[in-house]
Amino acid sequence: MTIENWSCPMPLRDHPSIVMGHGGGGQLSAELIEHLFVPAFGDGELAELADAAVLDPGGLISFSTDTFVVRPRFFPGGNIGELAVNGTVNDVAMRGALPRYLSVGLILEEGLPLAELGVIVESMAAAAAHAGVTIVTGDTKVVDRGHGDGIFINTTGIGILREGADIRPQRAEPGDVIIVSGNVGDHGMAIMSVREGLEFEASIVSDTAALNHMINDVLDTGTDVHVLRDPTRGGLAASLNEIATAADVGVLIEERAIPVDRTVAAACEILGMDPMYVANEGKVVAFVPAADADRVLDTMRSHREGVNATVIGEVTSTHRGMVAARTPLGSTRVVDMQVGEQLPRIC
Amino acid sequence: MCLGIPGKVIEITGEGVTRTGRVDFDGIVKEVNLAYVPDISIGDYTIVHVGFAITQLDEEAALETLAHLQELEAVEVELDPDAALAAEEAAAKGEE
Amino acid sequence: MKYLDEFRDPDLALRLIDDISRIATRRHVLMEVCGGQTHSIIRNGIDRLLPDEIEMVHGPGCPVCVTPLETIDKALAIASREGVIFCSFGDMLRVPGSGRDLFSVKSAGGDVRIVYSPLDAVKIARDNPDREVVFFGIGFETTAPANAMAVYQAKQEGLTNFSMLVSHVLVPPAMRAILDAPTNRVEAFLAAGHVCSVMGYEEYDPIAEQYGTPIVVTGFEPLDLLQGIKSAVLQLEEGRAEVENAYQRAVNRVGNVPAQEMVNDVFTTIDRNWRGIGMIPQSGWALADEYRSFDAAERFTVTDIDTVESPLCHAGEVLRGTLKPDECPAFGKECTPRTPLGATMVSAEGACAAYYLYGRFQELEATS
Numbered sequence: 001m002t003i004e005n006w007s008c009p010m011p012l013r014d015h016p017s018i019v020m021g022h023g024g025g026g027q028l029s030a031e032l033i034e035h036l037f038v039p040a041f042g043d044g045e046l047a048e049l050a051d052a053a054v055l056d057p058g059g060l061i062s063f064s065t066d067t068f069v070v071r072p073r074f075f076p077g078g079n080i081g082e083l084a085v086n087g088t089v090n091d092v093a094m095r096g097a098l099p100r101y102l103s104v105g106l107i108l109e110e111g112l113p114l115a116e117l118g119v120i121v122e123s124m125a126a127a128a129a130h131a132g133v134t135i136v137t138g139d140t141k142v143v144d145r146g147h148g149d150g151i152f153i154n155t156t157g158i159g160i161l162r163e164g165a166d167i168r169p170q171r172a173e174p175g176d177v178i179i180v181s182g183n184v185g186d187h188g189m190a191i192m193s194v195r196e197g198l199e200f201e202a203s204i205v206s207d208t209a210a211l212n213h214m215i216n217d218v219l220d221t222g223t224d225v226h227v228l229r230d231p232t233r234g235g236l237a238a239s240l241n242e243i244a245t246a247a248d249v250g251v252l253i254e255e256r257a258i259p260v261d262r263t264v265a266a267a268c269e270i271l272g273m274d275p276m277y278v279a280n281e282g283k284v285v286a287f288v289p290a291a292d293a294d295r296v297l298d299t300m301r302s303h304r305e306g307v308n309a310t311v312i313g314e315v316t317s318t319h320r321g322m323v324a325a326r327t328p329l330g331s332t333r334v335v336d337m338q339v340g341e342q343l344p345r346i347c
Numbered sequence: 348m349c350l351g352i353p354g355k356v357i358e359i360t361g362e363g364v365t366r367t368g369r370v371d372f373d374g375i376v377k378e379v380n381l382a383y384v385p386d387i388s389i390g391d392y393t394i395v396h397v398g399f400a401i402t403q404l405d406e407e408a409a410l411e412t413l414a415h416l417q418e419l420e421a422v423e424v425e426l427d428p429d430a431a432l433a434a435e436e437a438a439a440k441g442e443e
Numbered sequence: 444m445k446y447l448d449e450f451r452d453p454d455l456a457l458r459l460i461d462d463i464s465r466i467a468t469r470r471h472v473l474m475e476v477c478g479g480q481t482h483s484i485i486r487n488g489i490d491r492l493l494p495d496e497i498e499m500v501h502g503p504g505c506p507v508c509v510t511p512l513e514t515i516d517k518a519l520a521i522a523s524r525e526g527v528i529f530c531s532f533g534d535m536l537r538v539p540g541s542g543r544d545l546f547s548v549k550s551a552g553g554d555v556r557i558v559y560s561p562l563d564a565v566k567i568a569r570d571n572p573d574r575e576v577v578f579f580g581i582g583f584e585t586t587a588p589a590n591a592m593a594v595y596q597a598k599q600e601g602l603t604n605f606s607m608l609v610s611h612v613l614v615p616p617a618m619r620a621i622l623d624a625p626t627n628r629v630e631a632f633l634a635a636g637h638v639c640s641v642m643g644y645e646e647y648d649p650i651a652e653q654y655g656t657p658i659v660v661t662g663f664e665p666l667d668l669l670q671g672i673k674s675a676v677l678q679l680e681e682g683r684a685e686v687e688n689a690y691q692r693a694v695n696r697v698g699n700v701p702a703q704e705m706v707n708d709v710f711t712t713i714d715r716n717w718r719g720i721g722m723i724p725q726s727g728w729a730l731a732d733e734y735r736s737f738d739a740a741e742r743f744t745v746t747d748i749d750t751v752e753s754p755l756c757h758a759g760e761v762l763r764g765t766l767k768p769d770e771c772p773a774f775g776k777e778c779t780p781r782t783p784l785g786a787t788m789v790s791a792e793g794a795c796a797a798y799y800l801y802g803r804f805q806e807l808e809a810t811s
Contacts (some may be wrong), residue, residue, distance in 0.1 A: 052394040197530070197558035197567075201369075246426050250807075264446055266719030270372055270395075271559065272350045272533075274486075292424050300404035319807040328453045329665060331488025334800045339780055340546065344559060346586065347478040347505050347790075348503075349479030349585055349637040351693070353446040364592065364599075364705075371444045380562065382704040383588055389649055392446060394640060394693050397532070398560025400590040401702065402640040409446055410690035416666060418457045419462070422792065 003074075006118045010036045018112040023142030036118065037138060040125040041104075045136035052135035055101055060161040062097030066089055066155040073120070074261040076190045077206030080153055081120035083281060085127035086210045087232070088157040093212035094228040096165025098221055099131060101158045104138040109148030118149065130327045131210035133157070162219055169246035171226035174317040177293040178251065179286045181214070181300050182207070183265045186234050186277035192271065198344060200270070202265055207223070214303040218286070221295050227287035230285030234338055235277040235320075239285050241337040251323040251336065253313035271344035276325075276335060278342065287315060351396040353404050356381070358387050370395060448690070449662035459669035460492050463676055467496040471679050472628045473672060474621070474764060476614055477583075477635035478505030478790070480797055485797050487665050495674065500764035500793040503617055503720060504507070506581040506610070507534045508762060508786040508793055511716040514610045515540040515749050520745045521577055522553045527743075528571060530564035531579040533557045537641065537789050542580045542753040549687075559594035564730050568597065570604035577739045580607040585637040587611050587728060588702035591709035594737050606739040614638050617725035621718075622654045626765040631675040633661040634670070636690040639641055645674075645700025655684040662690040709734055710718050716754065718752075718786060719759025758785030761794050768798035772800055775799060 003124045021028035040046050045053040066086040085102065092099040104124065110119065128135055193202040211230070219225060227247075231239040236258070244251045268275050270321075284307055288296050293311060300306030306329040313325075325337040354370035357379060360366050366381040370393065377398070384393055384400045392404035475481060475596040481501045484490050490499045507515035519540045520528035529545070536545045536557065556575075558564050564578035573796050580590040590607065597605040616633055619631055634647060639660045657678035660673025669697045671689040679684060688694055708731070717728025719727070730738045755773040760766035768774055778784040779794050 065445065086568065197556055197563045203374060266373035266375045268351050269444060269447065270375060270377065272745070319804055321806055322804055327486070327488045328451065329456050329487055329492060330453065331491045332804075333486060333488045334804045336780075336800050340537065343536055343557060345534045346532045347482070347507060347534050349477045349583070351637045351640070351663075352583070353444070355445070359588070364595065380560075380592065382592060383699055383700060383705070394637070396585055396637060397589045398562055399592070401585065401588065401637060402699055405692045405695075406446075407615075408652055409449075412670075413449055413549060416452075416459070419458060432465055 003115045003119050006115045007116060008114060008196035014113055018108045018110055018142055020110055020142050022335045030248040032140060036050050036121055040071040040121045041135040044134055057158060057160050062095040064091035064094045064172050065156040066091060069149060069152050071149055072174055072194055073150055073264040074171045074225045075194055075206055076204060079120055079123050080151060081124040082127040084153040084155045085124050086208050089131045089133055089210045089212055090230045092157040092159035092318060094230060095165060096167040097159030097161045099133045099157055099159040099212050101136045103152035103156045104134050104135055105301055106140045107148055107152040108142045109150050110142055112150050115269045131212055152172055167225055167228050169227050171245035171289045172243050172249050172315050174249060175290055175297045175317050175341045176226055176287045176315040177290045177311055178313040179309060181284045181306040184258045184280055185260055185268060185275035185278035187281040189264050189267045201222045202263060202267060207280060207304045211305055212226040213283050214230040214305050218296055221299055222286055223292040223296055225286055225288050231280050231283055231285055233279050237276040237335050238337060244323050245321050248320050250319040252316050253325040256328050257310060259310050261307045273342055274307050275343060277338055313332060316332060350399060351394040353392050353394050356387055356391050356393060393400060447685055450666040452666060454735045455507055456665045456669055463673050464494040466680055467676050468680060470496050471499045471630055471676055472500055473631050473675055474500045475504045475547035475630040475633040476504040477501040479670060480633060483663050483668060489665060489668060490793055503762040507538050507790040509580055509717045510610045510613055510616060511718050512752055513540060516744045517547055518608055518748050520539045520542060521739060521743045522548045522555050526574055528554045528556060528567055528574050528576045529558050530558045530567060535544045535579055535581060538786055539783055540787060560589050565593050565597055565605060568602050572604060575602060575631045576605050578607045580609045583612055583614060583638050584642045587706045588630060588641060594734050595707050597737060598734060606737050606742045608739040610630055613726050615650060616723050618650055620723045621763055622656060624763055629764055631657040631679055634658050635664040636660060636693060639694045641699050641702050642689060643696050644686055651686050652685050657684050660690050660694050719762050753784040758783035758787040759785050768795040769802060
């Protein structure tokens with residue numbers, strides 16, 4: 001889906017870019033809803049255009065929200081729209097729930113080309129359809145030029161908890177095997193490759209993907225999965241540290257086992273960055289009982305999103321609250337929580 | 348101050364201070380200033396620091412260093428550790 | 444990656460560690476000068492694999508750690524100026540000045556941008572003719588040719604909206620300052636590999652001779668570092684004090700002549716203040732007269748900075764190797780990676796940050 005090919009529905013063609021009126025609640029807003037959002041996000045609750053959606057989830061719900069501000073909004077492998085859908089779908093799924101409904105809140109900057117918005121919205125629709133979720137309610141505001149970053153998206157998701165699912169960081173226990181569903185560092189380095197000042201020609205593509213179907217299949221095997229986490233900002237290192245702290249356990253990783261695409265590894269070398277700290281948008285880290293590791297791996301590998309799933313470490317009762325990694329040399333290094341964002345270095 | 352990564356020169360344009368190349372690092376291609384390596388050719392390896400080639404990588408020296416290290420590994424030290432050590436020192440001195 | 448991965452071979456590395464263990468018959472204190480080497484040592488756990496006889500002292504080889512406080516404060520003041528686009532390497536963003544850092548300037552509205560190369564900053568100047576673009580030109584000799592080229596190109600193109608805040612530091616005077624200190628414990632140096640790619644290693648001969656200190660030009664990968672350490676230890680055991688090159692694929696005696704020529708044209712040697720260490724004569728580079736108009740420190744008259752170093756911070760002694768981080772009274776209390784008082788706790792390869800991490804780890808391992 002490219003911006004050039006996007007065809008603008010009437011009467012939106014009158015306004016090639018977003019103007020303040022589009023957020024004003026009047027005719028322009030209505031046109032945006034009628035001619036862009038509803039056609040993209042489908043009939044059902046949204047088409048009723050009521051103030052709120054009434055839903056009957058039929059069970060315990062998993063509820064999550066996330067806001068997306070990525071720059072640039074179009075990057076190799078995707079755009080902010082599908083990121084926003086997949087991100088919240090995944091968060092909901094991480095508790096062992098089946099994602100069902102999403103809300104979408106948009107903050108648009110005056111001057112955002114409508115064609116860009118069109119492509120983003122259609123990407124969201126496609127991502128939602130693929131994940132099997134419905135966008136049931138939404139809101140749009142417009143801010144003055146210079147006061148936004150083109151577009152900010154909030155998505156909030158509701159999912160139905162699977163019977164008996166109890167998946168949370170505190171359940172990690174010594175003896176658990178730690179599995180990652182595939183190569184790490186793709187998304188963060190894809191963004192780096194197009195950021196001004198850090199550009200390089202690369203074939204690195206964001207891994208943004210909805211993981212709920214794969215996770216569902218893993219849970220269908222009957223495995224008592226203890227923890228699921230999608231390692232987004234801060235990468236694998238942040239997620240592992242959070243879990244180690246929450247469960248007061250030690251985590252020991254085998255550095256050599258962490259799967260990293262060759263080109264991503266090269267990009268990290270050039271910028272002096274550690275793949276363990278780079279963001280992912282289509283990966284899951286799972287803590288499972290050792291006896292179930294093999295079947296979890298087999299199930300993940302049968303999905304496109306999990307072809308490179310592999311065991312990377314285990315939970316220990318030593319160095320509780322800390323994450324350590326065994327280096328290829330056999331020594332142990334501490335993998336600390338980054339204080340802020342990982343930055344490229346020259347030193 | 349020192350992050351320098353080896354890459355392969357795959358294209359060269361311009362000359363003098365604006366001599367620029369495209370350098371391939373295992374699939375990542377970056378534009379690199381080649382002003383400081385005026386004798387480098389396509390296919391050569393160079394070490395790149397902050398977008399500049401700071402030296403041509405001496406591939407022969409690289410292979411020699413590795414060969415030397417691998418030889419050491421093969422030497423049977425259990426028999427006569429001191430002789431092995433002496434031989435190695437002599438080899439190291441001979442290279443300088 | 445070719446010419447990188449081969450020098451990370453674990454079997455060969457363990458073999459070198461074995462050799463070092465056999466060679467060392469008594470305690471030796473070695474210093475690696477370059478922050479990149481420190482990073483690699485810590486990341487690969489090399490210091491934890493070396494025999495107890497070998498003590499690695501992490502040197503002041505990180506521009507993050509040694510850029511003078513006044514310079515950081517100047518950078519912060521300039522970056523806060525209306526209309527300025529302040530470009531910097533990522534390393535400098537979190538270094539604390541007298542109370543804040545570039546990140547906080549950014550959050551207060553400053554246009555602070557990370558760049559990979561100084562030429563990227565020149566490009567930003569070209570693309571934004573109505574904005575003042577300032578590049579934070581820090582580094583050791585390795586980075587100087589790049590920074591020099593940026594200024595040179597800006598001058599050629601007549602880019603009047605580009606300037607550089609220069610803070611270059613030189614390795615040989617730093618080595619001398621360390622060796623001159625009465626409390627010095629360093630017996631041998633691993634010289635910085637890429638500094639020597641640029642400068643060659645002839646300038647280390649008089650130092651090795653005068654102080655009787657072995658100096659081994661060393662690379663950055665595990666095999667390079669271990670080979671360098673092994674050569675240094677061998678020299679110490681045999682009572683030699685020579686300059687050796689253990690990074691032959693990237694370094695030769697004379698260095699990179701075209702790079703040196705550019706540096707000699709654009710920069711001039713000056714006395715330089717090193718944060719935490721103090722004034723080291725003739726240890727820095729500033730823009731030469733011909734390029735003065737590109738000096739950001741002159742273009743932006745910065746007054747009313749109150750340069751205040753935390754009185755609790757002992758980073759200088761740590762940098763010189765005369766104090767261990769955990770011997771500092773503020774260590775782990777007022778000064779932690781989240782609330783750093785000095786650069787050695789901020790920088791990922793700062794000695795204090797490294798100690799903090801591993802100290803906690805060992806404590807936890809012991810109590811499990």
